[in-house]
Amino acid sequence: MLIDGITTLLTDIGGVLLTNGWDRYARQRAARHFGLDYNDMDERHHLTFDTYEEGKLSLDEYLERVIFYTPRHFSEDEFKQFMMAQSQSIPDMLALIGEFKRQHNLKVVAVSNEGRELTNYRVRTFHLDALIDVFVASAFVHVRKPDRDIYQIALDMAQVEPNEALYIDDRAMFVEVARGLGLRALHHVDYDATRMALMPEAVEV
Numbered sequence: 001m002l003i004d005g006i007t008t009l010l011t012d013i014g015g016v017l018l019t020n021g022w023d024r025y026a027r028q029r030a031a032r033h034f035g036l037d038y039n040d041m042d043e044r045h046h047l048t049f050d051t052y053e054e055g056k057l058s059l060d061e062y063l064e065r066v067i068f069y070t071p072r073h074f075s076e077d078e079f080k081q082f083m084m085a086q087s088q089s090i091p092d093m094l095a096l097i098g099e100f101k102r103q104h105n106l107k108v109v110a111v112s113n114e115g116r117e118l119t120n121y122r123v124r125t126f127h128l129d130a131l132i133d134v135f136v137a138s139a140f141v142h143v144r145k146p147d148r149d150i151y152q153i154a155l156d157m158a159q160v161e162p163n164e165a166l167y168i169d170d171r172a173m174f175v176e177v178a179r180g181l182g183l184r185a186l187h188h189v190d191y192d193a194t195r196m197a198l199m200p201e202a203v204e205v
Helices: 024-034 038-053 059-066 076-085 091-104 116-125 148-158 172-180 191-198
Strands: 008-011 107-112 134-137 165-169 184-187
Touching: 008 091, 008 148, 024 038, 024 076, 038 059, 059 076, 059 116, 076 116, 091 191, 107 148, 116 134, 134 148, 148 165, 148 172, 165 172, 172 184, 184 191
Parallel strands: 008 107, 008 165, 107 134, 165 184
Antiparallel strands: none
16 A cells, blocks of 8 residues: 555645645736736746745845846835735645644655745744644755755655655656655645545545
C-alpha cells in the first residue's frame, strides 16, 4: 500500500493545502483591479519571479521590478495587501492531512516554491505551523522544485530515508521527480481522490 512503512509526509502547500499564492489567475485579478497591462506585468514576472522564490530578492525588490518601475496611482502597501489576500485555505485538505498525520503519527514537512514574505504570511494567517513540523520553502533553502536538491534537503531535515516518505503535490512533474529519488509520491488532483489514496478504509457517512 501507498502508506505502508511511511513515517514522514512531504507536501506541497499551494494547490494542496491552500490556493496558490501568486499564480497567473491572481496576477490577472491584480491587473484588472489596478488597471495594469497584464502582458507587460506577466513578462516582467517571469523574468524575475524565480529569483524571488529562491530567496535572492525581497518582495519589495520583486515589486519594484514588476510593478513599481514606473509611477502608479496606488501604493506598494495597497498592492501587497491585495497580493496577500489572494491566498485562501482549502479546508477539506487541511482537515484530511491533519487526520492522516494523527492516525499514522507522522512528521509533516512542507516542500514549496514560494517567496519568504508570502510563506511567512501564509503560515501565520492559516496557522500552518499547527499542522506542519518543518518548512522547506524555496526562499529559505535557495533552491526550487523541480531541482532534486530541495527534496534531499527535506529528507535530510526530517532525518528520513526516501522509502519512508510520501510526497504529495498537484504538479505531475514534481511528483515524477520525487519518485525518481525513491520517494513514494501522490499526484493530488482533487480531495476525493487523495482521500481515497490516503484513507481507503474511510467510509462516507
